[in-house]
Amino acid sequence: MSTLFVPRERRPGEARVAATPETVKRLIKEGHAVWVEGGAGDGAHLADAAYEAAGARLVEARAGWEGAELVLKVGPLEPDGEAALLRRGAAVIGLLAPHQNLPMVQTLAARGASALSMELVPRITRAQKMDALSSQASIAGYKAVLLAAAELDKYFPLLMTAAGTVQPARVVVMGAGVAGLQAVATARRLGAVVEVTDIRPAAKEQVLSLGGRFIDLPMQESGEGAGGYAREVSADFLRRQQEIVANHVAAADVVITTALVPGKPAPRLVTKEMVERMRTGAVIVDLAVEQGGNCELSVPGEEVVRHGVKIIGRPNLPSTVPGDASMLYARNVLEVVLHVAKGGTLQLDTADEIVAAMLLTHGGEVLHGPTAEKLKEARAC
Incomplete structure (x- = not known):
């Protein structure tokens, strides 16, 4: 015994x-x-x-x-x-x-x-x-959307009212792993328009099945790693990805970043310049903050406002x-x-x-x- x-x-x-x-x-x-x-x-x-x-x-x-x-x-x-x-x-x-x-x-x-x-x-x-990473990441993706919805200055869904039409929130999810896909599903249930970027081509089908829109990237280099995890890609590929995604981020009301590479610092996907282009009142939730953050301006354990954008760097969301x-x-x-x-x-x-x-x-x-x-x-x- x-x-x-x-x-x-x-x-x-x-x-x-x-x-x-x-x-x-x-x-x-x-x-x-x-x-x-x-x-x-x-x-x-x-x-x-x-x-x-x-x-x-x-x-x-x-x-x-x-x-x-x-x-x-x-x-x-x-x-x-x-x-x-x-x-x-x-x-x-x-x-x-x-x-x-x-x-x-x-x-x-x-x-x-x-x-x-x-x-x-x-x-x-x-x-x-x-697979505890998957069970806990799913919760993190769900909670990230709720945090964003609570902090955003507008509705998530499209609303037709006597006072006029309210356009749906535009959400960009960066990373279509377990956390990202749960974020897509939750944001869609709340009525948002959701766009997704991922360096793994195989993620596109899953994103589309949940009602999201996949942001196509040049795929001369795959980010598919062993066991379905993402792997580290070259600096040049990351730069070209950022250039394409930057326009989508600039038009977003909410950005949720979920990109992690096992055993490595989180890749920087949202730069200071990208945040500067976002509208005042937009929200970023950085799920990779414990590994350095996907957003250059994230602060671990804090909610900060930079260039009018609220950046939520709350660690360990599953524990909430x-x-x-x-x-x-x-x-x-x-x-x-x-x-x-x-x-x-x-x-x-x-x-x-x-x-x-x-x-x-x-x-x-x-x-x-x-x-x-x-x-x-x-x-x-």
Whole structure:
């Protein structure tokens, strides 16, 4: 029997939790003992009593970190706090953002921990139920449109009134991944005219199916990366893309940017000059702000007005919908646990395609190549 621990998230603004009473019941049924830190579910309105009713044991943080064989997390571990308390040789599952948390990675490796990063779930059929990036990105895309609608100085839909006709809002979505497509669907439901740009030609069909208009770009270079993710493109291609998209942005009431490249700074898609051309009262929501931002003028954690345009750089939007975000994320984590801890015993088969892709640290080593390279670069500086 493995002992699983679900701690309370300590990252400012993080309201999600890595397990719900629903998933706790399943974990116990599979033969695990589940410990939950008191108050872990408060941000998602999940009471301690609900966890106890599901069969979990409430524990203090230190007891959980030092005693559990497997820890279920939402965000990264504090390198000098949580990671240092982790039982030697234990395992942890979470959205660990390794390229942004190198000290945490070093601590995990030093403690011989096996860290499975949810960002590294491979995009293959067998792993679809584990895909936390998709489940959380969908929520972010939805919430981005609601934020824009709340801040915009006009209606989203076309309205025919006795006082005259109100033209629909024009929305430009940059990036047609999961977040972008959900933004398209939500903005269309609110009645906006939606245009979309993406460096992956395959995205066009999905955009059109949702009622959006695809902004065609010269495609001498594809931005399609491994597993359906975007990849980094050349500076020249990005410049030519910006020139075409700039006119659409200038005419937009709302711009929602969602472009991310795994392990890389977010590509700069909206320049200062593009913002200057937008109308006073327009709104930009930058979903890539935690990785540097797609908009040159975004400020992480702030809403700023530049050249009359409101730019929203609110990080971690999934956490602003903590109930459903926790439900979906907890189910993603459950599927990972069921895969690596069959019969109540943790067994990490490094020959397994999913396990091999997700393993960040194991046996005292950093196994994820890009993270290991960043650590090497950091030591050389």
